[in-house]
Amino acid sequence: xxxxxxxxxxxxxxxxxxxxxxxxxxxxxxxxxxxxxxxxxxxxxxxxxxxxxxxxxxxxxxxxxxxxxxxxxxxxxxxxxxxxxxxxxxxxxxxxxxxxxxxxxxxxxxxxxxxxxxxxxxxxxxxxxxxxxxxxxxxxxxxxxxxxxxxxxxxxxxxxxxxxxxxxxxxxxxxxxxxxxxxxxxxxxxxxxxxxxxxxxxxxxxxxxxxxx
Ligand code: G3P
Numbered sequence: 001x002x003x004x005x006x007x008x009x010x011x012x013x014x015x016x017x018x019x020x021x022x023x024x025x026x027x028x029x030x031x032x033x034x035x036x037x038x039x040x041x042x043x044x045x046x047x048x049x050x051x052x053x054x055x056x057x058x059x060x061x062x063x064x065x066x067x068x069x070x071x072x073x074x075x076x077x078x079x080x081x082x083x084x085x086x087x088x089x090x091x092x093x094x095x096x097x098x099x100x101x102x103x104x105x106x107x108x109x110x111x112x113x114x115x116x117x118x119x120x121x122x123x124x125x126x127x128x129x130x131x132x133x134x135x136x137x138x139x140x141x142x143x144x145x146x147x148x149x150x151x152x153x154x155x156x157x158x159x160x161x162x163x164x165x166x167x168x169x170x171x172x173x174x175x176x177x178x179x180x181x182x183x184x185x186x187x188x189x190x191x192x193x194x195x196x197x198x199x200x201x202x203x204x205x206x207x208x209x210x211x212x213x
Contacts, residue, residue: 001173001178001179001180002023002024002052002158002180002181003181003188004022004026004054004160004180004182004183005022005024005183005184005188006025006026006164006182007025007031007185008028008034008035008039008042009185010037010046013025013046013049014049017050022050023050023052024051025046025049025053025054026053026082026126026160027043027046027053027054027056028056029058039055043055043072043076043079044075047075047076047078047079050078052078053078053079053080054081054104055075055079055082056081056083057084060084060086060088061088062088062091065088065089065091066095069092069101069103070101073099079102080103080104080123080124081096081101081102081104082104082105083096083103083104083122084107085105085106085107085108085109085113090116090120093117093121094120094121096121098121102123102124103123103124104122104123104126104160105117105120105122105125106126106128107128108125108126109127109128109132109142110142111149114127114146114149118155118157122157124157124159124179125146125158125160126182127139127143128162128163129163129169132163133165139163140161140169143172147178158179159180160179160180160182161173161181161182164184164187165184165187166187167187167191170191
């Protein structure tokens with residue numbers, strides 16, 4: 001399973017990359033706007049830490065998306081072009097596949113969208129579990145359905161669990177066998193923690209202090 005950080009903050013990428021567990025980063029226009037930094041420079045810096053950095057196109061028509069996809073993929077070999085799940089996006093995914101440009105199809109909310117994106121040649125698809133949960137649907141149930149569909153066919157497309165909001169989303173992604181989970185910094189920081197680990201360390205240290213040295 002690959003773990004990505006969902007952020008446009010380079011310091012956060014550097015910190016988590018040092019743990020030795022980070023396989024990639026996903027950004028989106030909202031995250032980039034939050035940081036208020038130069039997008040291309042940010043992406044290039046992140047590419048120094050991880051082999052996969054998703055950078056999203058902002059055009060909405062296929063011609064504009066294709067142009068941006070060619071430009072962004074030229075920035076660095078680690079760039080994955082993020083394309084929204086629309087008809088124009090499908091045309092762009094097929095174009096990128098033809099050109100050998102790796103893609104991440106974002107804003108996937110149904111099995112049908114997942115299948116279309118895979119057939120159009122997406123390298124990765126990103127179903128958004130948290131936003132489905134927000135509407136009262138079950139985001140992880142969608143992941144289970146997509147992986148069930150994937151078990152019948154030979155789609156090389158990786159399923160990335162996006163819009164994760166808590167550690168349980170990551171646990172479920174792992175136990176369902178999702179290929180990738182992208183994780184916000186605050187959630188990533190919680191993953192190594194367990195109260196019994198802390199209690200165990202305290203007991204070991206207390207007992208060690210009693211040993212005659
Ligand atoms: O990876 C997609 C993610 O950034 C969306 O997360 O929390 O805005 O739904 P959220």
